[in-house]
Amino acid sequence: MSQKKFIHTLKEILGISPEHEEKKQTKEEIKILMSKLEQQYLSLKEKLQHEEDATKREALKESLSIIKEQLKKGKDFLHHG
Amino acid sequence: MKRIGLFLVMALLAYTFTLSHTLLLICSGIAIFLFGMFCLEEGFRSFIGGLLERLLERMTSTVTKSLFFGIITTSIMQSSSLISILSISFISAGLISLAQGIGIIFGANLGTTTGAWLIAGLGLKVDIATYAMPMLVFGTIMMFQNEKKSKGIGYLLVGLGFLFLGIAYMKEGFETFKTHIDITHYAMQGLKGVLLFTFIGIVATVVMQSSHATLVLIITALASFQITYENALALAIGSNVGTTITALLGSLTANNEGKKFAVAHLLFNLLSALIAIIFMQPFLYLVDTTASWIGIMNDDYALKLALFHTFFNLIGIVLLFPWTTQLVILLNALFRPYEKDLHQKDDVLYLDESALDFPLSAHTVLMKETKHLYQNVIEIIAQALSIHKSDVTSGMEIDEIVHQRNKALFVDMDAYYERNIKEIYGKIITFAISAQGKFSQENMYDLVAIKNANICIVEAFKASKHMQKNMLKYLESSNSDIKNEYNHIRKNLISHLRTMQLIFNTDEEDVAILLLSKLHVDTQKYDIAANKSLDNLIRTNKINYTMATSLMNDTTYAYTIASELSKAAQLLFVHEKKELKEGREALILTETEASALAHETP
Numbered sequence: 262m263s264q265k266k267f268i269h270t271l272k273e274i275l276g277i278s279p280e281h282e283e284k285k286q287t288k289e290e291i292k293i294l295m296s297k298l299e300q301q302y303l304s305l306k307e308k309l310q311h312e313e314d315a316t317k318r319e320a321l322k323e324s325l326s327i328i329k330e331q332l333k334k335g336k337d338f339l340h341h342g
Numbered sequence: 343m344k345r346i347g348l349f350l351v352m353a354l355l356a357y358t359f360t361l362s363h364t365l366l367l368i369c370s371g372i373a374i375f376l377f378g379m380f381c382l383e384e385g386f387r388s389f390i391g392g393l394l395e396r397l398l399e400r401m402t403s404t405v406t407k408s409l410f411f412g413i414i415t416t417s418i419m420q421s422s423s424l425i426s427i428l429s430i431s432f433i434s435a436g437l438i439s440l441a442q443g444i445g446i447i448f449g450a451n452l453g454t455t456t457g458a459w460l461i462a463g464l465g466l467k468v469d470i471a472t473y474a475m476p477m478l479v480f481g482t483i484m485m486f487q488n489e490k491k492s493k494g495i496g497y498l499l500v501g502l503g504f505l506f507l508g509i510a511y512m513k514e515g516f517e518t519f520k521t522h523i524d525i526t527h528y529a530m531q532g533l534k535g536v537l538l539f540t541f542i543g544i545v546a547t548v549v550m551q552s553s554h555a556t557l558v559l560i561i562t563a564l565a566s567f568q569i570t571y572e573n574a575l576a577l578a579i580g581s582n583v584g585t586t587i588t589a590l591l592g593s594l595t596a597n598n599e600g601k602k603f604a605v606a607h608l609l610f611n612l613l614s615a616l617i618a619i620i621f622m623q624p625f626l627y628l629v630d631t632t633a634s635w636i637g638i639m640n641d642d643y644a645l646k647l648a649l650f651h652t653f654f655n656l657i658g659i660v661l662l663f664p665w666t667t668q669l670v671i672l673l674n675a676l677f678r679p680y681e682k683d684l685h686q687k688d689d690v691l692y693l694d695e696s697a698l699d700f701p702l703s704a705h706t707v708l709m710k711e712t713k714h715l716y717q718n719v720i721e722i723i724a725q726a727l728s729i730h731k732s733d734v735t736s737g738m739e740i741d742e743i744v745h746q747r748n749k750a751l752f753v754d755m756d757a758y759y760e761r762n763i764k765e766i767y768g769k770i771i772t773f774a775i776s777a778q779g780k781f782s783q784e785n786m787y788d789l790v791a792i793k794n795a796n797i798c799i800v801e802a803f804k805a806s807k808h809m810q811k812n813m814l815k816y817l818e819s820s821n822s823d824i825k826n827e828y829n830h831i832r833k834n835l836i837s838h839l840r841t842m843q844l845i846f847n848t849d850e851e852d853v854a855i856l857l858l859s860k861l862h863v864d865t866q867k868y869d870i871a872a873n874k875s876l877d878n879l880i881r882t883n884k885i886n887y888t889m890a891t892s893l894m895n896d897t898t899y900a901y902t903i904a905s906e907l908s909k910a911a912q913l914l915f916v917h918e919k920k921e922l923k924e925g926r927e928a929l930i931l932t933e934t935e936a937s938a939l940a941h942e943t944p
Contacts, residue, residue: 287924287925287928290922290924290925291925291928291929294851294852294855294925294926294929295929297850297851297852298852298855298856298929301852301853301856323860323863324856324860326939326942327856327859327860327863327931327939328856330859330931330935330939331855331856331859331929331930331931334928334929334931334935335928335929338928338929
């Protein structure tokens with residue numbers, strides 16, 4: 262365990278992370294989630310290209326627009342939150 | 343009966359106090375000491391309660407780590423009771439395993455022996471009453487502060503102050519006592535003496551519910567030569583057995599796992615005591631040899647008692663710790679889970695009072711019980727749609743499910759509510775309200791959210807109950823248009839339930855976040871699609887006005903089911919883990935955003 266990680270873990274256990282550090286951590290988590298959602302977006306887009314069933318295509322399109330909206334929300338949070 | 347007993351004990355004590363001032367001094371010392379222990383525990387709960395929970399959650403991943411956790415925390419806090427209550431609470435909530443809990447309590451047994459060292463080494467040799475007074479003054483000032491941490495420190499200081507004062511009183515009491523009476527005349531030698539004094543030690547600890555208090559009493563009496571060294575050792579063995587009463591009492595309100603833990607604690611301490619009694623002579627030899635080796639005077643019996651106390655707990659651990667797995671197997675065989683009859687009333691599976699001791703355990707059991715209630719409600723909602731719960735989780739296409747389950751399936755929803763929902767729901771709400779009153783604002787926020795999720799789940803059930811009547815009627819209707827409309831409602835709700843089950847079962851956070859947003863968008867689409875279809879059917883006279891009214895009402899009920907369940911799923915998902923709450927909340931679409939998206943997409 263690196264020194265930085267050790268201090269971070271210790272602070273977490275002791276519950277003494279300052280507010281700005283907690284916010285930083287939340288932003289970090291959101292970034293991770295957003296990158297996962299981006300991957301999800303790409304894989305759904307690829308699925309859409311090969312999907313022929315009309316209903317399933319609609320469902321995929323809907324999921325893509327939801328992810329798009331979520332990514333937009335995430336970006337807003339990272340910039341202004 | 344209990345009150346009469348209490349009154350008689352008090353009357354007897356009052357009478358003896360009038361006869362002996364010394365006895366009053368000793369008893370008040372015990373009372374002050376016990377009050378000190380209480381304050382100390384309160385202080386630790388509020389001052390480092392959160393820290394203790396975080397440590398327990400992270401540092402007990404293996405049984406060996408749990409053992410060290412028990413040793414260290416009990417040495418610091420000087421209260422094996424607090425550690426055993428915490429362990430019961432966490433075991434009951436499923437946050438740690440029974441084996442980990444056993445590791446902790448084995449360690450706590452050793453950790454608690456540091457108390458005897460402190461009392462024998464410091465308590466008797468220094469005038470600790472001098473230190474008690476300033477601690478009480480500063481502690482009381484801190485206790486009156488509004489901030490929780492200051493209050494906690496206040497309790498700790500007052501607790502320590504009272505402990506010191508209690509010891510000083512007991513010491514003084516025994517000093518005065520020896521000038522009047524010499525109770526060493528009542529000393530008993532041999533095995534008979536060991537057994538009798540072990541029994542007295544057990545009774546004293548059960549009455550005082552603190553092995554520390556018994557040990558202080560033993561050490562102060564021993565230092566004043568009021569009891570013999572051999573009898574003091576037997577009393578210490580007894581106190582070790584008697585201390586298991588805390589875990590046993592705590593487990594009365596715990597589930598099976600908590601009870602197993604308390605029995606494990608009792609078994610360990612009983613076996614350690616047996617070993618100590620059987621091998622008393624070798625133990626005495628070991629203590630004498632070690633004492634002279636580490637520089638303890640030959641006649642310093644108080645310190646030798648502390649050494650003995652440490653040795654017999656240590657040897658107990660050495661001998662019994664390798665058998666932890668076997669002990670767990672034995673306890674699992676002894677406490678088999680209760681098998682429920684199908685027609686029997688369903689009851690809570692996880693809630694018990696022991697979980698109310700700490701915020702994390704309360705939160706965990708509340709979450710688990712809510713998911714239990716949710717599964718019961720999903721079962722009945724599925725039946726209200728004339729399908730089975732297994733259809734929802736099956737991989738079958740939704741159209742195929744609706745096609746196969748084309749007959750109305752009658753189920754008595756009121757009877758189901760009485761049997762599988764009411765009791766659990768009531769207990770969850772009561773538990774959540776009790777927990778809300780106990781913990782900090784931050785924890786309360788999560789508890790309120792889980793409570794609201796339960797309210798949403800039951801609201802969804804109520805809506806499904808209202809919807810069922812027409813569902814049964816129109817599923818078998820000769821009018822294919824109205825039948826199609828009800829089948830459409832069924833399809834939407836099956837899809838909704840399926841997505842909900844996926845959210846509860848997935849470990850991938852991004853998938854859950856996407857599905858939750860999808861649930862909200864789908865819910866918003868209900869009205870749009872239903873209104874279009876209804877207008878068309880009325881305009882073309884395909885359904886009569888009674889059918890139209892029913893359809894309008896049931897569409898609203900379907901919307902209520904979908905939206906209440908979505909709200910519940912979101913609340914449970916967001917408030918599942920404190921540290922992920924904000925991140926999760928930030929990415930899930932709100933009702934307004936979902937509504938805007940629903941109107942955009944075709």
